[in-house]
Amino acid sequence: MMHGKRFVASVLYALNGIRLAVCNERNMRIHLVAMIAVIVAATVFRITKTEWLVLLLTIGAVISLEIVNSAIERTIDLVTDEYRPLAKEAKDLAAGAVLFFAFLSIIIGISIFLPYLYVFFKNSLHFHK
Numbered sequence: 001m002m003h004g005k006r007f008v009a010s011v012l013y014a015l016n017g018i019r020l021a022v023c024n025e026r027n028m029r030i031h032l033v034a035m036i037a038v039i040v041a042a043t044v045f046r047i048t049k050t051e052w053l054v055l056l057l058t059i060g061a062v063i064s065l066e067i068v069n070s071a072i073e074r075t076i077d078l079v080t081d082e083y084r085p086l087a088k089e090a091k092d093l094a095a096g097a098v099l100f101f102a103f104l105s106i107i108i109g110i111s112i113f114l115p116y117l118y119v120f121f122k123n124s125l126h127f128h129k
């Protein structure tokens with residue numbers, strides 16, 4: 001019983017973490033808008049199951065990385081409010097992790113959607129002829 005309560009409490013703390021990221025992080029809101037746009041496009045184009053899985057994995061990784069980046073930023077701000085070279089390195093490293101995966105996710109997104117966009121525009125050109 002005690003364990004059950006503790007589990008529910010830890011899930012609530014984790015949900016609060018997601019809420020904090022969505023409410024306080026501008027980058028997080030950009031990721032969320034991109035996620036919704038990509039999910040709508042994937043539904044409209046009826047992408048395959050494997051493509052869905054790659055897409056969900058990519059979205060999950062970008063958003064999880066962004067949340068961890070925010071946690072690292074907070075931890076550093078807690079340690080110091082002065083200019084510290086190591087604080088700069090730590091924040092830049094965490095931001096670099098997000099940027100690296102965000103860049104790969106753009107390549108993944110283009111690879112998945114380009115063939116569907118090609119067919120879509122080819123068909124709409126035929127339609128107008």
Ligand SMILES: Nc1ncnc2c1ncn2[C@@H]1O[C@H](COP(=O)(O)OP(=O)(O)OP(=O)(O)O)[C@@H](O)[C@H]1O
Nearest residue numbers: 026027073080081082083084085087088091092095
């Ligand atoms: N205490 C510090 N000492 C040295 N440099 C810092 C320090 N705090 C921040 N910086 C530098 O300023 C940059 C911006 O830091 P900040 O905490 O504002 O994060 P941010 O990039 O605004 O985060 P986000 O865009 O996700 O809100 C860091 O990447 C780092 O280079």
